[in-house]
Amino acid sequence: MAEAIAQEKQGGSKQRKKLIRVDMTPMVDLGFLLITFFMFTTNFTKPNVMDLGLPAKGPHQPGNVVDVRNQVTFILGKENRVFYHQQAKEDLNRNNLKETDFNGLNITKIISEAYNKAPKKENFTIIIEPTDDANYKNFVDVLDNIAISKKERYGVTDIRPWEKKVYEELTR
Template structure:
């Protein structure tokens, strides 16, 4: 592949001439390797979950999410998940119930809350991860929301009154 050109002079002393190496085949080989790896590499689509965002509207909306028309999930540490359907005045340690991520328990909780909702078309699921929650649990809850086929959900920070009750329960 490399071409070495040596010029010899007749008679007398031989003069060393520099070697000229032709790099054209090396460039061809580089492009062949790049092409080979491009064709043999798996191009996988990353796993992403669509996050439904509400459309922008100029019409002001009323607060249509009341206590019985929603269910709130609080994601805690050590793979614990709590849920309630209460407001700041009614939430106690007894109202804050605990479940886990095994099976379709969260989907069943969502379905039961939906059946009891006074205005089913405004039923909303609220997810509130604490600082101690992990990302896997958050994705698991979103998967359960997708399984239950409910399109109205929100993600927000845990409120101080919920945090107080949550900390009392987890002690």
């Protein structure tokens, strides 16, 4: 707290000068209590995350290949370009590798159209293939569109060589 110390002045007058000394120890305790209070009562922002369900590692079974009519493949390219197709290896060419963009709900519309045409809707799968030139924002945008379309079966893989060949023909 505060204490008053009386000192006598040297000399002719008999006035006493009072010096006041303030003890700062309780103030420091109060400061730490306030810091602790605000730390516990502050809402920390929680990061927005999307669950990415990955399959368990196991032996590759070649019999579990998804039929091209039950899937749609998105190829994420450079300069915010995204291509998609529903073709087999021998059928894919530069005429049926289509391009779309991230404006509006284009990707969600493409997913729902492919889903409606799928013969086995329970096996419908979305395949995302980012190229080396793709950026992370576009990948997250595609995942957001998948979440909007409420499809739970999707996979992320490297672009296959036969798709890369057609992709490079279009982006030259």
